[in-house]
Amino acid sequence: MRIDLHTHSSCSDGTDTPTELVEVAKAAGLDVIALTDHDTTAGWDEAAAASERYGVTVVPGAELSCRLGGIQIHMLAYGFDRTEPEFARERNLLRDDRERRAELIVRRCQELGAPITWERVREIAGSASIGRPHVASALVEAGVIATVDDAFTSDWLADGGRAYVDKYALDPYRALELVRRSGGVTVFAHPAAGRRGRIVTDDQIADLARAGLRGIEVDHPDHDAAARLRIWGVAAELGLVPTGSSDYHGSRKTVRIGQETTTPAAYEALFVEMPPGASWLPYPGASDGV
Ligand code: AMP
Ligand code: ZN
Numbered sequence: 001m002r003i004d005l006h007t008h009s010s011c012s013d014g015t016d017t018p019t020e021l022v023e024v025a026k027a028a029g030l031d032v033i034a035l036t037d038h039d040t041t042a043g044w045d046e047a048a049a050a051s052e053r054y055g056v057t058v059v060p061g062a063e064l065s066c067r068l069g070g071i072q073i074h075m076l077a078y079g080f081d082r083t084e085p086e087f088a089r090e091r092n093l094l095r096d097d098r099e100r101r102a103e104l105i106v107r108r109c110q111e112l113g114a115p116i117t118w119e120r121v122r123e124i125a126g127s128a129s130i131g132r133p134h135v136a137s138a139l140v141e142a143g144v145i146a147t148v149d150d151a152f153t154s155d156w157l158a159d160g161g162r163a164y165v166d167k168y169a170l171d172p173y174r175a176l177e178l179v180r181r182s183g184g185v186t187v188f189a190h191p192a193a194g195r196r197g198r199i200v201t202d203d204q205i206a207d208l209a210r211a212g213l214r215g216i217e218v219d220h221p222d223h224d225a226a227a228r229l230r231i232w233g234v235a236a237e238l239g240l241v242p243t244g245s246s247d248y249h250g251s252r253k254t255v256r257i258g259q260e261t262t263t264p265a266a267y268e269a270l271f272v273e274m275p276p277g278a279s280w281l282p283y284p285g286a287s288d289g290v
């Protein structure tokens with residue numbers, strides 16, 4: 001069974017429609033994917049229809065923008081009731097503020113001499129939950145930089161960079177509570193992705209675990225070998241379910257879908273009851289799943 005629990009569609013900053021996403025998952029030999037667009041569930045229905053058509057299980061999810069002590073972090077929420085009003089309202093607030101902030105980021109880029117327009121960035125994003133990668137695509141199109149990744153430096157869009165603007169983000173403890181009350185489970189996304197900015201401490205992860213965090217991404221393209229070992233150790237100590245996922249974004253990133261995977265045992269532990277004795281820990285033995 002091949003399982004990838006973190007992917008993006010064109011409903012946020014991925015480039016594949018939810019249908020195309022399921023199609024590439026099938027072609028990559030995956031049995032299960034989770035659709036985890038930033039702060040939106042807009043792709044769920046289309047992904048569910050494609051799931052039937054292609055015979056790939058799709059776990060409905062979202063990647064929630066959070067902030068802990070000034071550090072930007074992402075929480076993956078899975079299997080929640082998207083009609084729960086308070087959580088739905090928060091996702092609305094998060095998306096609305098993404099619009100406000102994207103326009104300001106574009107203005108900053110213009111002030112820095114980049115020949116991009118808000119109209120074009122809006123067009124690139126379409127109806128998606130807008131984010132920095134959409135601005136990055138406009139910068140590439142305008143010839144300012146060569147690749148989307150090149151936008152994430154202090155010169156442009158990286159956290160604290162010249163054109164960076166903060167956005168509304170949830171307190172992760174509130175996110176845990178909203179997901180729990182909506183019947184879902186929460187997994188900490190890429191907790192040790194150092195190249196994206198400051199990262200949390202082991203103590204901060206332990207506090208989140210006590211507050212109901214269920215799992216944590218060990219295998220992620222932005223984790224080097226040392227980061228994977230560190231987070232695997234933290235997961236083992238705290239009884240968190242270790243996951244592995246590609247964080248696929250279509251052609252906006254170079255990662256392939258299914259490049260990192262979650263073991264069937266971890267998948268079961270997340271969505272069924274966690275077995276006593278936790279014999280599902282996958283390391284050492286890499287992220288290829290079984
Ligand atoms: P936003 O949600 O608008 O704050 O943008 C965050 C998104 O930008 C992430 O989900 C990634 O897709 C992308 N991103 C963040 N940091 C980097 C980075 N260092 N290199 C490439 N993409 C990044
Ligand atoms: Zn993204």
Ligand code: FE
Pocket residue numbers: 063074189190
């Ligand atoms: Fe993320």
Ligand code: FE
Pocket residue numbers: 006008063247
């Ligand atoms: Fe992501």
